[in-house]
Amino acid sequence: MATVNPPRGMRDFLPADKARRERVLSVIRERYRAHGFDEIETPVVEEYDRLHAGIGGDNEKLSFNIVRRGLDADAIRAGAEDPAALSDLGLRYDLTVPLARFYATNRGQLPTVFRSIQIGPVWRAERPQKGRYRQFVQCDIDIIGDDSARAEAELIVASLDTIDALGLTGGVVRVNDRRALDWMLDSFGFTEQERPGVLITIDKLDKIGADGIVAELRERGATAPAVEAFAAFLRRPQTLEYNAYGEKQIRKALPENAPDELVAHLVGLGEAVAAARPAAEGIDPIPLQFDPFLVRGMGYYTGTIMELAHPSVGYSLGGGGRYDGMIGRFLGQQVPAVGFSIGFERIVDLLESAEDATARSVVLVHDADVPVAELVAHKAALIAGGARVRLERRTKNFKGLLERAAADGYTAFAAVRAGDAAEALEVKPLS
Template structure:
């Protein structure tokens, strides 16, 4: 968890303003949910490994005897927890407020979440997520809208060139079944498959054998991973998708993925220099959240070797709270990783002025000067003159101020001479 100095905070808010602006331009509406949810909801078996990282809140009013008695059952000690993502709270929000929402609801959530994990570069115990979700639309149009809005946001942040790796959990399930893995061993198999980029086919096969996975299934899977393939390039579409899958892949799922590509291509046709659909089919993209039921995706950018966000379809989650299934899909930008890539974002256009004054300038005159400039649309800070004026002005420039003026006693309002800080 971190503190942010004024310049860092201002930079973060400017990036967030761009993200909000682009999301709203694509028809999404912002909501807000509490930072805490019920313990049982956060630990319902749908949050994957993140459930283990949740910060739990001790029940109120427990005395030492009650705490000791509940030592063997942590669930008796806590009834609330800090949210570890924004998707579980959104599902609860929708179930609670469905009657006041449109049939197809497009939401924005931009807020901090908490996970008790080991901090590392770009990953913290408190961090901001920027989510857009579409609830109530089972068609490929929903995924397409999310992808287009996300790529548009990257473009607006001068991070053009982003792409989306895409897969479908139904394809993964079908492949594992075709290779001969039993349903009860699939969770462990998926954990290993998720390491394919790091340890390669031989490493995946070795780890699966170490796990005790079905030997014939591992052999079939290894043979598929090491099969000879032509280097012929195919743009994203049915031909590319089927090239990376075993024969007889489910037609319905392939058609859904193809439909996403066609819609994204149509929407992105006006982007300068775009030759191909910015989608890459990855049959071994896994994503670890337990609630994904269909399409899954991750946001990539050529400047980094890690994802900048991801998401997928979670059609079964809302039904747990509502009693009936409602289709839902979401895309989350990892703000902490994204903001580190943004060199600079233009300020809001207002002139930012530092008024440097001596002690003998009356407060009434200082506030009159300041109020006049503020009324004209400027951002204004009062600073008492110090011996080291250069250091004072350098700090002001670092805080985003662009000009300064010296205020002397008796100066008429509107007569100050503004000088650039650069």
């Protein structure tokens, strides 16, 4: 007999949960649109070859593939070792690959610099665990067609503004640049062929520390002098002096003689963000922090890398980066692009007590003998006044009825008896 539970890693949402999620989504959409982004929609299914074109990083390994229709037993046996022979479609594992395909398809109808919003579910064959699901919602903003730091600044400012609007003030964006990572590894002496593996190891710095990084690089068989040079850099003596985001912080975090052009790009990004977000007293003027070891794991990043942090939690609440090479795979010409994704599921969990303070919601608790015409008239009158209204027949467990209504997000109730005039209804708060 089939289980009544949803598939592992996927969830049902009760009305109050769904309402909370929709309230958060409405704030995100409103703030994104205020910053000049326009929402688009793409199919949840993309062609198998596109999802496995080498542009999705490790997520490609987690794709849910759709078996081709009409395969007979012989074809299935013949393709048992080759998923591409069995599948022609797959569920999207992120929103970036579909956006690249969307732009290539529709670029003639889009502005030269296109600012998009994409909000929707994605699917990954993850190992289900706390905070990690097989189906989850992503909230992406992307700018296509702008190769300047203005694009990154717009994304950062819009994202910080959005979490501020959700009540999560004090957010900071950690910043790095793929070009800085490549220059740094080259300066230590790692070969170009070694870089992907070295970056995978560096991405674990927060978890295993400097000693763990050095040990793993040695186990990988990375160039020995490069490993020793990197180890010396990680263990170099440093002052405890605090430096706000800017040239001093950036140069202090990198090996000596970092390229001036790269440093200037990162400094300019901070100046642009600061101009858009005047700092309150006692708060850093620039809500950015340079992190030379920020990798974010996605191999398609070509420039700036960003990650959203908040002091209330030890994990990131979003991130993104520049991926100038992706769209060119579809068009045969380079198109600059950069995106940022807010971690919707993590943010919703932080806002469990969030309530919709803008609308009144009322439960009309009526006696069994109240005529239907009177009930729907009372309900219609309250709805016309901007309220959300539910009808409930009075039960013996009156307290339990009100508790359930409160759990469903209702904030007030009124008792209704036969013959009551609309103006006679006494609406009382539930709490």
